[in-house]
Amino acid sequence: MSRVRLLGTALLLVGLLLPVSLTAQERGISPTEIVIGSTLPLSGPAAYWGTGVGGGIDAFLRSVNDAGGVHGRKFRVVLRDDSYLPPRAVLNARELVERDGVFAIVGMIGTANAFAARDYIAESKTLWISPTTNDIFAGWRNRKYLFVTYPSYLNEGRILTQYAADKLGTKKIAVFYQNDEYGLGLLRGVKYGLSAAKGVKLVGQASYEVTDADVSAQAVKLRGSGADTVFIAATPGQGALIVREMAKLGWRPTLLATFTLGDPIMFVLAGEAWNDVYSTAYFPLPGLGDSKVDQMLATLIRYNAGLARSPYNALAGVTFIEPLVEALRRAGPDVTKDKIVTALESLRNWNGEVSRAVTFGPDRHQGLNRIHIVKSSGGKYVKITDWITYPTQY
């Protein structure tokens, strides 16, 4: 037997694995079910986001199913793990469309992943609801089926910086940022905000890698820059670490933090050092008196007890999928992709259980353009400004 026959056999085996699923009328829609898919980091260092967001989406849709579904159809969720790797994300997107036959793809975490997958998703004309990124879509033209409900890092950075300059007396600001598109996007936002604020200078910046466990050198460098305010463009792990290092050095500048640090886990990780930190929120935070959000969180935890460890991400997952569920309700029992597009575009200042003021239109597919500023005190966040809007990019 020849060796090359082996190769041929191996490839044929690949081809024989699991047939493509068939669907009726529209892909992913049958008289009894709607198939929703997502590719998320469910393993690897970013697993905290993937499991939280994915768990939230799954639990939410299960609760909708138990309440009767939408026009008699129940949701089926397919979650694929991409470990935060762009090639896997692209392959997952292809499999979701061609093999799992999904009607819509929800979310996708990571700007690089979204960037790699966006052309394929547009070509396959699949509805794409809320990948967690905005900047890469600003100049892109294939937005017919893309709808995003996620705040813009650029504008968030700008708004927080301007607030600090106007209200907190900031004169010299330094930035502690994650060395990837997420942190860099926020850094750009800070610089954007500084260009409008007079008399405020950027005096230092210190970056870290996602795998870094020790940020003591960064803390020393930031202190050495003479800043009176530090903007933390980080994720909860290193965000807590830098704050603790600063506490060790006995240095306490004004602290600004991006909205991913609005996660209550920060109080556990950084303890008292996380007091008087200014951050932002794009949906009402749990435990602050908004009963709809609190009830939704309780429901999610009822379906999946593990979500109690990542309540913020689970609620974020709900904000990604909610608008689609509402659009399905509005479109009525006869569903096609274009009808859903029209239904989504009809949302004006819509409030869901968790999402607030989602607005789409024929030339507006960026659904969220407002955030409000919160401050941490006494172990929880307190709302200190009203909603601040920013211009939409697309």
Next chain:
Amino acid sequence: MQRDLRERYEQDLALVRGAAAWLALAAALIGLAVFPWYAPSYLVFTAILVSVNAIVALGLNLLTGYTGQISLGHAGFVAIGAYTSGLLMSKLGVTWWLAWPAAGIVAAAFGFLVGLPALRLTGPYLVIATLGFGIAVHQVLTNWEALSGGRMGLPVPQVTFGPAGLTAEQRLYYLAVGGAVLLTWVAFNLTRSHVGRAFVAIRDSDIAAEVVGVNLTRYKTLAFAVSAFYAGIAGALFGQALRHIEPQSFTLVESIFYFAMIVIGGLASIPGALIGAVVLTVLPQQLTLLREWVPLIFGSAIILMMVVEPKGLYGRWLRVKLYFRTWPL
């Protein structure tokens, strides 16, 4: 029953022996050629990724399996190939059939440079040196934004080739699989030539090899350069498949992955490298539905494979063949 007795030296050297083998080869090639017409497009894309990994595995196998030089930084060479071809095509408008070989050559040059310190290092020391190389490449690409576009990545323009009526995936499939077949043939021939014999001599005992007249410097650096060339070509193809390259695709995790491919498939065997590439590309993808269970299952599968058959999957296949050949003894 031993059917394939060899009577002459040329027969021993021949790649394909006997009518049955030629038929099988033809069938396999025809199968590969018509595959994209019948398979759904995500499988075609998978096949492209498999080809990319297969090319890297072939190169790494030449270095590690045949020459015995361990490299845990091969993702660095793949990255160099990807970015070279990406930059040439997007910034300088070079066409693909110039850019891709150029990527291979640039990677081979780096391979040569890495091969130089390798002359003095063995075992774990070489592992660290190559590991360091891989990490250095990753960090430079991440931070030197003018060159690589940093974490926002580098978009790669689409390649047009061949007759109309083919989708982009199908075009790339033919390029990728064609490249893989060609490079497999080259690898086969390399291992049968004096170069291949020199490599194996170095692996088995480098001091003895030098005594017998094998120029260690030349062949060790050649091994590194050739394997880097393969990795560079694979990188160029990879960049074209994703049409967007960013440094996060070329980390230590990927280097370990390539390494595992050749060990699980079978070291010092070309079919082994191919099998390893197929299995380790397809298996994790099949497991993506299992979400959080993936690392545990995948890791256990690797352990099981190594415990059951330390010579790799191809070694197990040879044992099976041998069993049937010597049956009923």
Next chain:
Amino acid sequence: MVDLVQYLVGGLTAGTLYGLVALGIVLLYRSSRVLNFAHGDLATLAAFVGFTVLLRRQPPTPFPIGPQTGWWSFLPAMAGALLAGALAGAAFYFLIIRPVKEATLLGRIVVTLGLALAINGLVVLVWGADTKVFPFPLSDVRVYRLGGVVISQLSLGLTTAGLLLVALLYLLVQRTRVGLAMRAVAQDLTAAQALGIPSRRIFALTWGLAGMLAAAAGILAAPVTLLTPFMMLDPFLKGFAAAVLGGMDSLPGAVLGGWLLGLAESLFAGYISFKFKTTLAFLIIILTLMLRPEGLLGREYRRRV
């Protein structure tokens, strides 16, 4: 000047951790000629076990800062983690390393890689992927000041514990009969067996000891880096590099390598650039290896053809 000393202090603290990881790696390489890529995940597993034991004895205080637990509940938890590490190490040896004995060096490396992946997956499954705080009886923010230089109680305690462990290991290996047996088996297995040394037991012991060292490294790392399933990824890599730098068959070399690496990294990060600090670390190592291929304190072996 103050900043310089601060960087040095930071570097030494990190370097002690790297040295501890390196010790475990060198111990295993010397005796079994295995590059254990699962060392970091072993440390993580042990740290999580310790965490669970600790939480069972005392519920977590809300919004903790400062000492989060007392010694009376911490020490049993630490003992539990060390025990878990030792058992896991011995288990690896019996269940996995022994059956794979005929494999090449590369094959054994791949086995440990598979192990690393499997343990990592297990930790995520059982404990979740979220970040947790590892309670420690020393305060993170109570600091001691010398001039302008600041060192926290926690860092001081961890560094001291690390140094103590190194000293204990040295005593074990150099001054006890068991240590002698371990060194004999590492030097020449056949000769040691001929002399009547129970090699299987010694191997199991060595692996158990390495597992315990990994557990210690995990416990010392967790309070500072926060407990996540991936916390040992970076320290493991640096520890591995430190082991190679010091010489793969030299235990004091491992510690020295760890300190040098930690210092170089911290100084480079502070004065030149954060972004390339890992690259620099590896560059230094490669340069050192080119000048002295067997590592700083390694012994040069003459190979027979």
